[in-house]
Amino acid sequence: MILGDLGAEVIKIENPKVGDDTRTWGPPWATNKDSNDHSTPESAYFLSINRNKKSITVNLKSPDGIQIIKDLVKKSDILVENYIPGKLDKMGLGFDELSKINPQLIYASITGYGQTGPHSKRAGYDVVIEAEAGLMYITGEEDRPPAKVGVAITGLYANGAIIAALISRSKTNLGQRIDCSLIECQVASLVNIASNYLISNQEATRMGTSHPSIVPYQVFPTKNGFIMIGAGNDKQFKILCHTIDKVEFLNDSRFTTNSDRVLHRKELISLLEERFKDETTEHWLSLLSDKEIPFAPINNIKQTFEHPQILAREMIQEVDHPKAGKIKLTGIPVKYSREALKVRLPPPTLGQHTHEILSDLLHYTNQKIDDLKANGAI
Known part of the structure; x- marks a missing residue:
């Protein structure tokens, strides 16, 4: 075709x-x-x-x-x-x-x-x-x-x-x-998943929408649905923290760099989940719309073609x-x-x-x- x-x-x-x-x-x-x-x-x-x-x-x-x-x-x-x-x-x-x-x-x-x-x-x-x-x-x-x-x-x-x-x-x-x-x-x-194993003998696991090497990079539940957030570097994480009014994360040594955030994935994801649940998906989409950070709603097929x-x-x-x-x-x-x-x-x-x-x-x-x-x- x-x-x-x-x-x-x-x-x-x-x-x-x-x-x-x-x-x-x-x-x-x-x-x-x-x-x-x-x-x-x-x-x-x-x-x-x-x-x-x-x-x-x-x-x-x-x-x-x-x-x-x-x-x-x-x-x-x-x-x-x-x-x-x-x-x-x-x-x-x-x-x-x-x-x-x-x-x-x-x-x-x-x-x-x-x-x-x-x-x-x-x-x-x-x-x-x-x-x-x-x-x-x-x-x-x-x-x-x-x-x-x-x-x-x-x-x-x-x-x-x-x-x-x-x-x-x-x-x-x-x-x-x-x-x-x-x-x-x-x-x-398998790209990076294969490389993780071949280079460091790291076995893969099922991780849903999250990423083995980037945090935060996954779907979060909101008050009425879900939103996808992809903070692929430290600058984007900083923008995210300011946008969602969680600047204190930037002063936490566990979350300073992406490597730190990967090591302390569970703690950070738990805190972010609590925050995103405070507001609706529409609220977060509006708030993030003019920020330099990748984000998206979880669209069904009807919404995709509209x-x-x-x-x-x-x-x-x-x-x-x-x-x-x-x-x-x-x-x-x-x-x-x-x-x-x-x-x-x-x-x-x-x-x-x-x-x-x-x-x-x-x-x-x-x-x-x-x-x-x-x-x-x-």
Whole structure:
């Protein structure tokens, strides 16, 4: 989707019978009350990550279906796949085979555990990897069971790797294989938590919204809700103390520096919690609004999409979907000074572009396309 947002023509290969699994991940569903199409509705999950793509259906169990993929490879820059290692090799669609057809091909494999190693053949979902690679262990409150993070991130690593491979190809005129695994991306995303362990053998704990190396840096309960405070340095802590009328904290040797505050975390947090509970969230937001200190309310999703900054930055886009009618999607988060990125294509219906791609890109005749339909290849 990110590559599509950047202007790439993205062709999504789907199973002719059921398509992408996420098409059935609902409710919620997107339905068009004004349409006469009462077939299976589109899932909100599928719609969330499939804009700026074209969908074609190809039966990979058919020799003709395999040939379609090979013909597409001849004209493509990038192939992205997420099969268990070795599966596509057996079908004649592995990197070694396809790079012979197109030496410039960038072949990006996204798997649970990578192409090598003792667990390489295991399937992996994001939530499974969160558990196995440490993220779930550090997510949640200290006295509560582990919790999963709400969304997945591996695609962000894959996107950067593909862009880097494109830059490399511009210099070498050769493609290459990208081996991107959920488990390695997850370990890499542990960042400072990983460093704390690797450098000082410090085991992590669940800390809720607080930070292992910065105090105060967490959510505090107020009289009627919550507020997030991030005093990332001594100057910001000083501003905070003056703002909440607790200047005496600045004369307490336990709280002089951030290192002191980390050592005396419990005492300081207890005092701050008492203070923030004295007033409403709205009071504190108003008081902090013109101060040089990071703070925020805890917004729900409705409040997020009503946020004036989100609206001003056009992070809600409305598109016409051929089946669901007008739908709203999240906008494109990165802005460029010379190019205005946009949602060019709504998420596709299953096989919506099969004829277009086979005819316009591969120059198959109508008779050949009809024959492919008849023998179940598409």
